[in-house]
Amino acid sequence: MSLTKSSEEDSFNGRYTLWIKEALEELPHNFTITDPFISGHPIVFASLGFLKMTGYSLEEVIGRNGKVFQGPKTNRRSIMEIREAIREERSVMVSLLNYRKSGSPFWMLFHMCPVFGRDDGKVINFVAVQVPISGQEHHRKLGDMSSDHSELVFGSCRREVCFGSFVHQNQASPMECVDEQGLEDWEHCEASESEKLKAVEAINNVLSILTRYSELSGRLVCGKRYCLRGVDCLSSSLVISLGRIKQSFVLTNPCLPDMPIIYASDAFLTLTGYKRQEVLGQNCRFLSGVDTDSSVLYEMKECILKGQSCTVQILNYSNRKDKSSFWNLLHISPVRNASGKTAYFVGVQVEASCRNTESKELRPETRQLSVVGAVRVAVRSSLMVTC
Amino acid sequence: MLLKIKRVPTVVSNYQKDETVEEGGCGRNCLSKCCINGARLPLYTCKNLDKFVGEKLESPVTFLESLVLGEWEDRFQRGLFRYDVTACETKVIPGKYGFIAQLNEGRHLKKRPTEFRVDKVLQPFDGNKFNFTKVGQEELLFQFEASNNDDDSELQFLPSIPLDADNSPSVVAINVSPIEYGHVLLIPRVLDCLPQRIDHKSLLLALQMAAEAANPYFRLGYNSLGAFATINHLHFQAYYFAMQFPIEKASSLKINTTNNGVKISKLLNYPVRGLLFEGGNSINDLSDTVSDASVCLQNNNIPFNILISDSGKQIFLLPQCYAEKQALGEVSSKLLDTQVNPAVWEMSGHMVLKRKEDYEGASEEKAWRLLAEVSLSEERFKEVNTMIFEAIGLSSHEEEEGEELEEQSSMNGGSFIRVHCPSVKEEAVSN
Numbered sequence: 001m002s003l004t005k006s007s008e009e010d011s012f013n014g015r016y017t018l019w020i021k022e023a024l025e026e027l028p029h030n031f032t033i034t035d036p037f038i039s040g041h042p043i044v045f046a047s048l049g050f051l052k053m054t055g056y057s058l059e060e061v062i063g064r065n066g067k068v069f070q071g072p073k074t075n076r077r078s079i080m081e082i083r084e085a086i087r088e089e090r091s092v093m094v095s096l097l098n099y100r101k102s103g104s105p106f107w108m109l110f111h112m113c114p115v116f117g118r119d120d121g122k123v124i125n126f127v128a129v130q131v132p133i134s135g136q137e138h139h140r141k142l143g144d145m146s147s148d149h150s151e152l153v154f155g156s157c158r159r160e161v162c163f164g165s166f167v168h169q170n171q172a173s174p175m176e177c178v179d180e181q182g183l184e185d186w187e188h189c190e191a192s193e194s195e196k197l198k199a200v201e202a203i204n205n206v207l208s209i210l211t212r213y214s215e216l217s218g219r220l221v222c223g224k225r226y227c228l229r230g231v232d233c234l235s236s237s238l239v240i241s242l243g244r245i246k247q248s249f250v251l252t253n254p255c256l257p258d259m260p261i262i263y264a265s266d267a268f269l270t271l272t273g274y275k276r277q278e279v280l281g282q283n284c285r286f287l288s289g290v291d292t293d294s295s296v297l298y299e300m301k302e303c304i305l306k307g308q309s310c311t312v313q314i315l316n317y318s319n320r321k322d323k324s325s326f327w328n329l330l331h332i333s334p335v336r337n338a339s340g341k342t343a344y345f346v347g348v349q350v351e352a353s354c355r356n357t358e359s360k361e362l363r364p365e366t367r368q369l370s371v372v373g374a375v376r377v378a379v380r381s382s383l384m385v386t387c
Numbered sequence: 388m389l390l391k392i393k394r395v396p397t398v399v400s401n402y403q404k405d406e407t408v409e410e411g412g413c414g415r416n417c418l419s420k421c422c423i424n425g426a427r428l429p430l431y432t433c434k435n436l437d438k439f440v441g442e443k444l445e446s447p448v449t450f451l452e453s454l455v456l457g458e459w460e461d462r463f464q465r466g467l468f469r470y471d472v473t474a475c476e477t478k479v480i481p482g483k484y485g486f487i488a489q490l491n492e493g494r495h496l497k498k499r500p501t502e503f504r505v506d507k508v509l510q511p512f513d514g515n516k517f518n519f520t521k522v523g524q525e526e527l528l529f530q531f532e533a534s535n536n537d538d539d540s541e542l543q544f545l546p547s548i549p550l551d552a553d554n555s556p557s558v559v560a561i562n563v564s565p566i567e568y569g570h571v572l573l574i575p576r577v578l579d580c581l582p583q584r585i586d587h588k589s590l591l592l593a594l595q596m597a598a599e600a601a602n603p604y605f606r607l608g609y610n611s612l613g614a615f616a617t618i619n620h621l622h623f624q625a626y627y628f629a630m631q632f633p634i635e636k637a638s639s640l641k642i643n644t645t646n647n648g649v650k651i652s653k654l655l656n657y658p659v660r661g662l663l664f665e666g667g668n669s670i671n672d673l674s675d676t677v678s679d680a681s682v683c684l685q686n687n688n689i690p691f692n693i694l695i696s697d698s699g700k701q702i703f704l705l706p707q708c709y710a711e712k713q714a715l716g717e718v719s720s721k722l723l724d725t726q727v728n729p730a731v732w733e734m735s736g737h738m739v740l741k742r743k744e745d746y747e748g749a750s751e752e753k754a755w756r757l758l759a760e761v762s763l764s765e766e767r768f769k770e771v772n773t774m775i776f777e778a779i780g781l782s783s784h785e786e787e788e789g790e791e792l793e794e795q796s797s798m799n800g801g802s803f804i805r806v807h808c809p810s811v812k813e814e815a816v817s818n
Contacts, residue, residue, distance in 0.1 A: 373456025
C-alpha cells in the first residue's frame with residue numbers, strides 16, 4: 001500500500017517539486033488533482049478544504065479514484081458526462097451529488113479541467129474543483145417569495161445543504177435526517193452564478209500554481225493544449241483503459257523506428273524488474289540475452305512483418321535483484337485502431353513457471369488472450385472524439 | 388393483410404442457412420440431441436446480485452470480462468469470424484450527438500433477400516428454421532447462469548464441465564458477423580427453444596450479465612420480431628464499444644415512478660421516441676418493470692428494441708414501426724438503399740454502413756432522418772405509453788406542471804437544470 005502511495009507522490013513531486021504542496025495548501029478551495037497515468041486514475045493531491053468537506057483524512061483519499069465519493073443516488077448521466085470528458089480530455093462543469101465519509105449526501109458543483117504538458121501536449125493531470133451548492137438558486141426560481149420568507153419556508157430543504165456539515169455532527173436531530181432523504185432524491189440542484197464563478201476562479205488559481213511550479217522542474221504544464229499530442233504519446237484515456245489490465249503486457253509502435261515500447265503495464269515492470277522510464281522508447285530486445293534462442297527471435301520478427309499473431313517460448317533476462325532469467329511464454333499480436341489499420345503490437349508475457357492451473361481460474365491461455373482483447377477494445381475507440 | 392418485407396438476414400452462426408436445414412445426425416458438433424453429449428463448456432455462475440454494485444470505470448477488468456474477451460480472442464485467432472471487425476474503419480460523425488458510423492462491407496451477405504413476416508411480434512418457434520441448437524459448439528464460449536442460492540456471495544467458475552441438458556443451460560455464443568469486437572449472443576435456456584420474446588426470467592439474466600460485467604461500455608441489446616431480429620430463438624446481443632452511444636447522451640424527462648422505485652423517463656431531443664427505466668429498489672424490480680412493459684408491447688403487436696446500458700442501471704425501451712412502413716411501401720427509396728435495418732444498435736446511434744458512399748457521406752442529419760422514420764409518432768407514442776403504464780399498474784398522469792418540470796440534460800456541458808423538490812411545494816402550499 002505504501003508503495004502505491006509513494007509512486008503517486010513521486011510523480012507529483014517530480015513534475016512540480018516538493019514545494020508545490022505548501023503553495024496548494026494555502027488555497028482556500030476544495031479541490032483534487034488526479035494522475036491518469038497511474039493505474040486506476042487516482043487522486044494524487046487533495047486540498048484541506050476537500051478533506052473537510054468530505055470528512056476523509058488525507059491517507060484515505062490519496063490513491064483512490066474520484067468515484068468513491070459518488071453513491072447510489074448520484075445522477076448516472078452526470079457520472080457519464082464526467083467520464084466522457086475525461087475520455088475526450090476536455091473540461092466539464094456539472095452539479096453532482098456526493099457522499100461524505102459519514103454517508104450523508106451533499107450537492108456540489110463539480111468543475112474539472114485537464115492540465116497539459118506544454119512540450120508534448122499530453123494530459124499530465126486532471127484538476128477537479130468542488131463548490132458546495134447552497135440551493136439558493138433553486139429556491140429563487142420557484143417564484144415570488146421574499147428572500148426572508150424563503151429562508152423560513154424552504155429552511156427544511158435548504159438546511160441540510162447549507163449546514164450539511166453540522167448534520168452529521170448532530171446525531172440527535174431526526175428532522176435533518178428526514179430532510180436529507182429529500183436531498184438525495186432531488187433530481188438536480190442548480191448552482192448559482194456566483195457558485196459557478198467561484199469554481200472558475202478556483203480552477204484558475206490551482207492552474208496558475210501548477211504552472212508556476214512546473215517551471216521549476218523545467219517540465220511546464222498549462223491549462224490549454226499548445227501542441228498536438230506527439231505520435232508516440234498515448235492519450236490519457238487510452239492509458240486509463242490500459243491501466244485496468246492487471247497482467248504483464250507492453251504496446252509497441254511498429255510505425256516508429258525500431259518499434260519502441262510506448263506502454264508498459266505495472267505488472268510488466270514488476271516481472272522484468274525495470275522502471276518505466278527505462279523501458280519506454282526501447283525495443284523489447286533488451287529482455288533477450290546470451291542464451292535466448294535467436295531462431296525464436298527470427299520467428300517473431302517474421303510474424304510482425306506479416307502482421308500475424310504468434311506465441312513463443314523465449315528466455316528473457318530480468319533486471320530484478322537476482323538478475324534471474326525466466327522463461328517467457330510470450331504472445332504478440334497486431335492491434336488496429338479506428339482507422340482499421342494496425343497501430344500497435346501488443347506483447348503479453350506469462351512467466352512459464354507461474355502458470356497456475358488452479359481449477360477455479362481462467363485457463364492461462366484464456367487469460368493471456370483476454371489481455372489482447374481488452375487492448376483491442378481500448379485502442380479501437382481511443383482516438384474517437386465528438387467534434 | 389399479411390405484411391412482409393424482404394431483407395438479407397445477418398449471419399450470426401457459421402451453420403446458419405436461410406431456409407430449412409437438413410435433419411439428422413450432423414457430425415457438426417451442434418447442440419441437438421445428436422451431438423450434445425460431448426459438449427463441454429466453461430460455466431460461469433454469477434452471484435445473485437440484488438443491488439447493483441458501484442462500478443468504477445477505472446477498476447480492474449472483471450473476471451467475466453476476461454472470460455468474454457479471452458474466449459472471443461481465441462475464436463478470433465482461430466478464424467471463426469466472417470471478417471476482422473477491427474479492420475473496419477469507424478468514425479464519429481461530426482455533430483452534437485456523435486453518431487458512430489462504421490464501414491462494414493462484409494457484414495451483409497451478397498445473397499438474395501429472405502422474406503420476413505413483420506406483422507406479428509409473437510410467432511411460434513419453428514424448429515425447421517435455423518436456431519441456436521444448430522450452432523457448432525466451437526461458437527459457444529461459456530455457460531452463464533445466475534445462482535439460485537441466495538446465500539451465494541461468491542461467483543462460481545468451472546473451466547470445463549459437460550453441458551447438462553436437464554438443467555436448461557443458458558449460453559453465450561459468438562456472433563460470426565460482429566458489429567464490434569466482442570460481439571456475443573446471450574441465449575437463455577438454449578435447449579428450451581424459446582421464441583424471440585421477452586419473459587421475466589430471461590430479461591433478468593441479461594441484466595445480471597450487464598451488472599456482472601460491470602463495464603458501462605459493454606451493453607446488451609434485444610430486437611423483437613418486427614424490429615429486425617434475425618432469428619426467432621430467444622437471444623440478446625452484446626459487445627464492447629469504449630465510448631458513449633448518442634442515445635446515452637440524450638436528455639430525458641421523468642414521467643413516472645413505480646411503487647418499487649423504478650423511475651420512468653421519456654427521451655427528449657433524440658430522433659427516436661422511447662422510454663428510459665432506471666432505479667428500483669433492486670435489480671429484480673427494475674427487470675420486472677421493463678419485462679412487464681415489454682410483454683405489454685408484445686401482446687399489442689408493437690415491435691420494439693431494448694438497450695441495456697450503464698452496466699444494467701439504465702434500460703431503454705424503444706418501440707418502432709419501420710418494418711411496417713417498409714412493408715406498406717412508405718419508406719423513401721433513398722433510405723431503403725442504404726440497407727440500414729434499424730435494430731437496437733442503430734437505434735442507439737451506432738450505424739453500420741455497407742456502402743462506402745454512405746460511409747463517406749454520413750452526416751448527423753442523415754442519421755437523424757433515418758431514425759426519425761423508425762420512431763413512433765408523438766401521438767402513437769403517447770398511446771403506447773398509456774398502454775404500458777396500465778400494464779405496469781401506474782396512472783399515466785405525466786408530471787408536467789409548469790415550473791416543476793424537471794429535465795435532465797447532459798448534452799450541454801454548461802447548462803444547468805432546474806430543481807424539483809416536492810417537499811418544498813407542499814410547504815409552500817401550506818403557507
